[in-house]
Structures are given as structure tokens and as C-alpha cells.
Amino acid sequence: MTISFNIGSHQFQRPVVMGILNLTPDSFSDGGSYLSPQQALLRVEQMLEQGADIIDVGGESTRPGAAAVSVEEELARTVDVVAEIKQRFSCLVSIDTSKPEVMQQTVAAGADIINDVCALERPGALQMAAECGVPVCIMHMQGEPRSMQSNPHYEDVLSEVMTYLKQRVESCVAAGIQRENIIVDPGFGFGKTLDHNFKLLAHLSEFNQLGLPILAGMSRKSMFGKLLDKKPTELEAASIAGALIAVQQGAHIFRVHDVAATADALRVYSKVQMSK
Numbered sequence: 001m002t003i004s005f006n007i008g009s010h011q012f013q014r015p016v017v018m019g020i021l022n023l024t025p026d027s028f029s030d031g032g033s034y035l036s037p038q039q040a041l042l043r044v045e046q047m048l049e050q051g052a053d054i055i056d057v058g059g060e061s062t063r064p065g066a067a068a069v070s071v072e073e074e075l076a077r078t079v080d081v082v083a084e085i086k087q088r089f090s091c092l093v094s095i096d097t098s099k100p101e102v103m104q105q106t107v108a109a110g111a112d113i114i115n116d117v118c119a120l121e122r123p124g125a126l127q128m129a130a131e132c133g134v135p136v137c138i139m140h141m142q143g144e145p146r147s148m149q150s151n152p153h154y155e156d157v158l159s160e161v162m163t164y165l166k167q168r169v170e171s172c173v174a175a176g177i178q179r180e181n182i183i184v185d186p187g188f189g190f191g192k193t194l195d196h197n198f199k200l201l202a203h204l205s206e207f208n209q210l211g212l213p214i215l216a217g218m219s220r221k222s223m224f225g226k227l228l229d230k231k232p233t234e235l236e237a238a239s240i241a242g243a244l245i246a247v248q249q250g251a252h253i254f255r256v257h258d259v260a261a262t263a264d265a266l267r268v269y270s271k272v273q274m275s276k
């Protein structure tokens with residue numbers, strides 16, 4: 001049984017790798033490597049050579065404790081880079097933002113997908129995403145990036161995340177977003193303890209009941225760092241393990257820092273699937 005799914009009008013017959021492009025000074029795992037536009041494009045070229053299908057462009061760090069960024073600043077960091085990527089390369093670009101203005105201007109600059117860790121809950125975001133008419137990834141987060149890790153609590157993390165995603169999908173459809181344009185994401189590390197994250201990973205296949213592509217973003221996250229007592233830059237093997245466990249449960253899109261290693265691991269998985 002091989003994988004086959006759509007992101008909007010884009011069809012895929014294999015797991016999809018989304019390479020992370022942080023245009024922020026404070027992102028958790030490659031923090032401090034504040035990229036100039038030239039450096040950003042070199043990184044994009046490298047990720048595409050390594051097998052990325054989508055480049056996820058982020059102008060505001062969403063890591064725990066991250067400071068908020070103004071609309072102007074986020075626009076300045078993202079719009080021109082999105083335009084440049086689309087002019088130079090033939091890949092898909094997703095914009096990692098929760099701000100309607102950033103959605104509008106980056107989609108106008110060529111972004112193919114909106115990736116919103118706030119699941120279009122910010123004022124105006126749902127309407128803007130519907131107007132943009134591009135595929136959207138909606139992700140579960142408990143609380144806000146600044147405070148979400150202070151004391152995450154659920155009665156039942158699996159059912160609460162599932163219920164939330166079902167409700168947001170319905171809200172998206174009601175707002176005029178086509179159901180086949182929606183990707184769902186449990187939001188690893190967004191208002192979850194270590195155990196919450198592993199429970200979600202252990203039961204990730206449950207989310208197939210939504211009948212939508214699943215995006216898994218575990219790369220170099222604290223769910224592995226805490227388990228192994230290692231720094232983000234030492235978490236490549238754990239991140240690959242997470243991606244393989246997720247793909248075996250039906251996940252479709254993998255948002256990662258280590259593109260080459262993840263693409264290789266997923267190709268091994270796909271070959272096994274084709275050999276059944």
C-alpha cells in the first residue's frame with residue numbers, strides 16, 4: 001500500500017519533506033543563525049538538493065517563550081524571500097504565520113500554502129485564508145507560545161486534540177475553505193508535556209479518521225531533547241526515528257531541519273511499502 005494524497009491541486013505519491021527556513025534571530029534549534037536573504041536562498045538551494053518538496057518560511061519564532069514580532073517586521077523578513085524563492089526554484093513554499101496581513105502579502109508573492117500554528121484563530125485569519133484560496137495547515141496549540149509550556153494539562157490529550165482539529169476543520173469549511181485544501185497537525189511541543197507528545201505520537205494513526213493529510217513537526221524538539229538529555233543540534237537520529245514512526249502511522253508531511261537524513265529515511269520506508 002503506497003501513500004497517495006493531495007495538498008490542494010498538488011498530488012503526491014510519497015511522504016513529503018517540508019524544510020524549515022527560519023528567518024528569525026531566536027529560533028530554538030538553529031537560533032542565532034540570523035539569515036540574510038542571500039544566506040536564506042543558499043539554505044533553500046541546499047534543502048532542495050537534499051530532497052525537500054516544500055520550504056516553510058517563518059518570520060516569527062514559535063518556540064516556547066518566543067517574543068512576539070510586529071506585522072511590519074514579519075512582512076519585512078518574509079515577503080521578498082518568498083518571492084525570490086518562487087522566482088528561482090520550482091518548489092512549493094509554505095508561509096509559517098498567524099497574521100492575516102502576512103498571509104495576504106506572502107501568498108501574493110507566491111506562497112502556495114499557509115501554515116498557521118494558531119489554526120487561523122487570530123482575528124481576520126480565517127477570512128483571509130479563505131480569500132487567499134491556498135491550502136492551509138491547521139495545528140493544535142494549547143495556549144500561546146510565550147506561556148504554553150508553563151503547565152500543559154489535558155483530561156485526555158488525544159481526544160482533546162482530535163476534537164479541536166475537527167472543530168477547526170468545520171470552521172474552515174464554514175468560512176469557505178475547501179476541505180481538500182486542509183492539512184491537520186497535532187502540534188508536537190505546543191502546550192504539551194513530554195508524555196503528551198509521546199502519547200500523540202503513539203496514537204498518531206487515530207488522526208487518519210479526519211480523512212485529511214497529516215503534518216508532523218517533531219524535528220529537534222524538546223520531546224526528544226528531554227528524553228535523551230541532549231541539545232537540539234544532537235537530535236537528528238531521534239528526529240528521524242520520530243518521522244519514521246509517524247509515517248508508519250499514516251502521516252504525510254514532515255517538517256524538519258535535517259532534510260537529507262529525513263528524505264533518505266522516508267525513501268527507505270517507501271521502498272519497503274512498494275515491496276509488500
Ligand SMILES: Cn1cnc2c(O)nc(N)nc21
Binds near residue numbers: 062117137139255
Ligand atoms: C512553525 N512550526 C513549528 N513547529 C511546527 C509544527 O509542529 N507544525 C507546524 N505545522 N508548524 C510548526
